[in-house]
Each structure stands twice: as structure tokens, then as C-alpha cells.
Amino acid sequence: MKDLSLATVKYGVIGCGMMGQEHLRNIALLPNARVAAIYEPSEAMAGAARALAPGAVQADSVDALLARPDIDALLVASPNHLHLSQLEHIAEHRPLPILMEKPLYTAPEDAARVARIAASYPAPIWVAMEYRYMPPVATFLQQVEAATGGVKMLTIREHRFPFLPKVGDWNRFNRNTGGTLVEKCCHFFDLMRLVLKSDPVRIMASAGQEVNHLDERYGEEVPDIWDSAYVIVDFASGARAMLELCMYAEGSRYQEELSAVGPTGKIEALVPGPTRFWPGPVSEAPVPQVIVSPRAPKAPRAVEIPVDPALLDAGDHNGATYYQHVRFLEAVRQGASCEVSLQDGAWAVRMGLAAQLAAQRGAATYFDG
Template structure:
């Protein structure tokens, strides 16, 4: 039995708790969540867990085998360093790893010196249709030349203290939201970015909001184009006022042999009951010769859909992390992976601000 300590049990932390319970070989030993409303919700999900008042207190729990960090973005690095100095347990750390370029070297030091496994929670890799696309992309395309990632979705949800409404605490939309997609670009293309160009703005969602006298400065839509060192190029199209879409994510990769696409619906809980069953994820293959589209449904276990908003991927990620803890696997999303995704997001933020391409 693997005992988890949870640091941050807000909306995403509670999704992790629900999925940990589905593993069978894991339990929640202790939770640190300073917000009383979120702490109460987490306690309801994990009544077996001790509710503690600090990271130091959670590290005193002798039974702990690993830690999950799901706190606000801007405190991740401070918390990882605190854990490293006191009791360096294996960790699963939510994305983004950090929010400013100044924190990058601190993460690099952790990557060099931390004695236990650290896994960065890039859940989108493990969405079933995307995982299937990754496996089949090279064969289906004959070598990807163009990759497009489109996310048309709902606005940012309300988080404790509105931390996700401000660049200073979230890293900005193209870091907070889009590091997932920059990670997927690197994974799918098997290449590294060399140039980033972006255009983005906050046009619709947050103009009327105000928090303690401050207006949000995050963006709700944008385009990002990335050139890679193998000659491929990728584009991200983000719109966060498009929750009426049937599919939330649409990935498309094209090469000389054909095209492959992954279609992922949004969270099941947001699908209106009057529209019938929620959409089923799909993989679409479109070869050039012989022509003929092939559509494959990629259904996800309803139990996993009910446990979170990420198409079952949080559970599959925890399965693999659990394998690492049990000595049966290796870390698939490293600190370097997490840092490179953030670097791409920060470059995109800078490009959109200045109107200039940013070289990496």
C-alpha cells in the first residue's frame, strides 16, 4: 500500500484524491490545504487522511511514501525546495512547474540533485485518444511536417483567491493552460523548439471581474506558432469562450503519407443533459493513398470520467507513477520536460506582448 501526502487539495487536488482511491494499491495518508472550504471538501473525499497545518507537519508523517503537489502555480518551486531540504520523498508535481524565468535555474538544480523520482503531471499525454495518436502518428503520416493543436473550451474556473486570474501567480495563460500543449508538441514531434511566435489577448471573459481592486490580466484566446529543430512546425489555437463546441481538443498531424487526428470532448459534467449522450473521443486516420477516412471511437471508462475532468488521464498517469514507486517503471515526464514546456509558454507570452518572434 502506497501512502500519499497531498499538498494543495483544491479543485485539481481533489481530482487527484478521487483517482488515487481508484488505484487499489494506494491511500491518502495526510492532506495540507489552508483554505477551509477546500480542506472540508478534501476531508469528505478522504476521511482516512490526517488534516495537517503545514508542509513541515505533513513531512513528519512516518508512513508517507510519496507527495503530490497541487498547490497554486507560483509556490511549486518553493515547496519542492522545502521538501528537498527536509525529506526528499518521491513527488508528483502539478503543471506548470514554475511561473517565471528566474525560477528555471532552481528547477534545474532540483533536477540535478534531487535523490528521488519527480514526475510532472502532464495529464494530457494520457488522454486515451491522444495517447493512441502519439503511438500511431509516425506510421500514419510518414513523418510529421505540420502539427495543429486546437482547444476550444470553457473559461478559467474559479480558484481559491483567484490565483489563476493573474499572470504573477499563474504564469499567464500560455504557461498555465498551454504548457500541456507545448509538452505534447515536443512529445509528438520528437523534436525541440527553436522559434516561437504568438498573438494573444483577453477579449471576452474577464473584463468585468475585479479582485481586491485588481483587474485580471490573463488572456482568453490566442495563436502560437512554433518552429522545431527537425524542420517541423506546430500551431496552437486557444479559445476559452467556446464551451459550446462538441469536442474540446482537436489535434491534427500531417505528413507525406497522410493525416491523423485526435478528438477529445470536454468534461462530462459540463455536457448538457438535453443534448443526449456526451461525445465519445475519436481517432481519425486519413491516408493519402488509398484515400478513405477511418474513424475509431476511443471510449473511456465512465468511472474514470466521473473521477475528473481530464478524460481519464489523471488515473492513467497515477497508474504509471505508482509503477515507479513500486520499482516497476520509470519517470515518463521529467523535470526537464516540465521546464521545457514552461520555457515555451514564457516565450509565447513574451512574443504576444512584444509582437516579436522569440528564439529558444
């Protein structure tokens, strides 16, 4: 195997749409890393990608990209419903280290295919759960145990903008995305397991399409993606978590709000939405905060967690994409374990699918281990 401990890591990128381009901008900021080749079937997206990575070769297929000997690692940022088949193809033909965008899969029957790959893949596969690496969320994760004395209740609220247009409008339909509680919310189910250090046993949900996309038509089809939800999860540890999602609340001061409470106190993380969506001089984007509130003595402490403006300009995830690549490259260069494993990625999807089912049935979904 090639020694990458000191070398420049050369990425091959599969999928250069909106999220793929965010990755390209962040890879350009990394020392000793560059994009060597891209595969993107949309000429409009490929043109944008070439402008962001002018030294990259444009491959005309996934196979052509995998055949290039100068590729050291892969980034897969294609539409959701292509992730698993592309992962299987890579596993069969050239199993390089992979940063695989979420969600890992989109349908319940896909879980066994993921398990087969996990059992035999010889290189790191890191599932891209960017929210872990937002600076205020990372601070929250570092301090959550000390601040709470052990989390008993975890609440995650995301009040944000609607789904953005994508190539071919693929993200308007559950068959492509896995559903809103998979596509959008797998991040939050991942955070729940990470914070609570436990797996779920029961999940309840109420969700639907209330405001967004109701007047959109794509051929004969009407979008079926949801725009709002409440989800409650019971964990094996006895802890509880709740998710509140609203995708017609882009006027909110903070986009994500995390709150964890335990016997000794409470900690919160407040994360603003993408800087590019703030109305400039009319309203300055807020600075992320982490607030620790002990039960005794009652003295809440708020600390601002500013993010490098260059990282804010490079993407919509509060600097997280850059920090995720830094950690992924450590795994590639040093053989370190992946912080977000295939198992983590699979659990996040499993919870999202279970929440979708619970909302559809109007009854709790139970996990069988």
C-alpha cells in the same frame, strides 16, 4: 529505502483545491494506493478533501505532513506560484517521490532553481502533464509515426470554457499563474515536443484578453489573464506546430482537436470536454475519436475511444489523471524512470513564457539551446 514493490503506496497531498480533489478521487480508484495525509490551508477545500479521503490525517503545515513516517510519495497540487518553493522545501527536508502538478515554475528567473533540483534530487519527480494520458491522445501518440510517415505539421486546437473560480481568485493574475500560455498551454507545448521529438528554435504568437473577465474586479485589480491565442512554433527538426486557444467556446462539440500530417498521411484525435459540463438530456456528450487518413488510398478510418464512465466521473481530464497515477506508481514501486521529467516540465514552461513574450512584443522569440 523502503521496499514498495508490493506495498500499498501512501500519498501525502499538498493542495486540495479543484485539481487536488480530482487527484483524490482518482487515487481512491487505484488498487494498493491511498491518501494518508493532506495539507490544505483553506478550510472549505480541506473539508471537501476529508470527504473524499476520510482516512487521511489533516496536517497543519507542509512540515507536519513531511514529518509523517507513513508517507511514501507526495502529490503537490497547490497554486502555480507555490510549486517551485514547495519543491525546494521538499528537496531540502524529505526528498520523497513526487507527482508535481504543472506548471513547474512561473517566471523565467526560476529556471536555474529547477536545474539545481534536477541535478541532485534522489527520487522520481514526475511533472503532471495529464493530457498525454487521455485515452484518445494516448492512441494518437501510439499511432502518429505510422500514420504520418514522420510528422511535418502538428496542429492543436483547444476550444473550451473560461478559467473556473479558484480559492482567493489566484488564477485571475499572471503573477500567480505564469500567464495563460503557461498555466493552460504548457500541456500543449509538452505534446509538441513529445510528438515531434525535437526542441523549439523559434516561437511566434498573437494573444490577448478579448471576452472573459473584463468586468471582474478583485479589490482594485482587474484580471490580466488572456483568453485566446494563436501560437506558431518552429522546431530544430524542421517541423512546425501551431496552437489555437479559445476560452469562450464551451459550446464546442470537442474541446481538444489534435492533427498531425506527414508525407504518408494524417491522424487526428478529437476529445470532448468534461462530462459534467454537458447539458444532460439536451445533448449527449460525444465519444472521443481517433481518425487516420492515408494519402493513398484515400480511405479515412475513424475509431471511437470510449472512456470508462467511472473515470469520467472522477475528473475533468477524460480519464487521464487515473492513468497518469498508474504510471507514476510504477515509477515509485519499480524504480522506473519518469515519463514526464523535470526537463520536460521545464521546457513546457519555457515555451509558454516565450510565447507570452512573443505576443507582448509582437515579434518572434528565439531559443538559444
